[in-house]
Amino acid sequence: MPNFNLGMFKSFILMLALFALASCRSVEHGDLVSPSGRYQLSFDINDNRNDGTKYKCVILKVYNTHGLLLSTFQTGASDYSKWAVGWHPINDTVILNSSDIGTYTYMITNAGVLKEIKITPDLSKLADSIFNQKYK
Numbered sequence: 001m002p003n004f005n006l007g008m009f010k011s012f013i014l015m016l017a018l019f020a021l022a023s024c025r026s027v028e029h030g031d032l033v034s035p036s037g038r039y040q041l042s043f044d045i046n047d048n049r050n051d052g053t054k055y056k057c058v059i060l061k062v063y064n065t066h067g068l069l070l071s072t073f074q075t076g077a078s079d080y081s082k083w084a085v086g087w088h089p090i091n092d093t094v095i096l097n098s099s100d101i102g103t104y105t106y107m108i109t110n111a112g113v114l115k116e117i118k119i120t121p122d123l124s125k126l127a128d129s130i131f132n133q134k135y136k
Helices: 006-023 121-134
Strands: 030-033 039-045 057-064 069-078 083-087 093-098 102-108 114-117
Touching: 030 083, 039 083, 057 083, 057 093, 069 093, 069 102, 083 121, 093 121, 102 121
Parallel strands: none
Antiparallel strands: 030 039, 039 057, 057 069, 083 093, 093 102, 102 114
16 A cells, blocks of 8 residues: 655645646626616627737627627737726716726717727726726
8 A cells, every 4th residue: 555645745735726826817707787777798808819919808798688799899908917897887888998008988889889989087087996996
């Protein structure tokens, strides 16, 4: 019968766990309902390597209240950088604040497509607030 050393076994398991934690990167995804309740915004990370410039970038998807996908939008914001996304509290404007590409705001057209709009000082403050809330 082989000699079993419990202490070495525990050390091995601990090293394996630490290696797993160090090598894994959490993928963030989620869903946010718009203030009007008419839309749901889903965000995910692009794992498709076909376009290296968009690999590991944030993807936004807009759904209607019935769960039908209206549009998909590749933001270009890298998941390797800090980023945050949220809604304007009154209207259905999406705000993206990313440490690598900056701040962008999007309105939802009648067709359900995200269309970039000009950033106002108020939207910029809100973008900073969304970002700071995520990275307290």
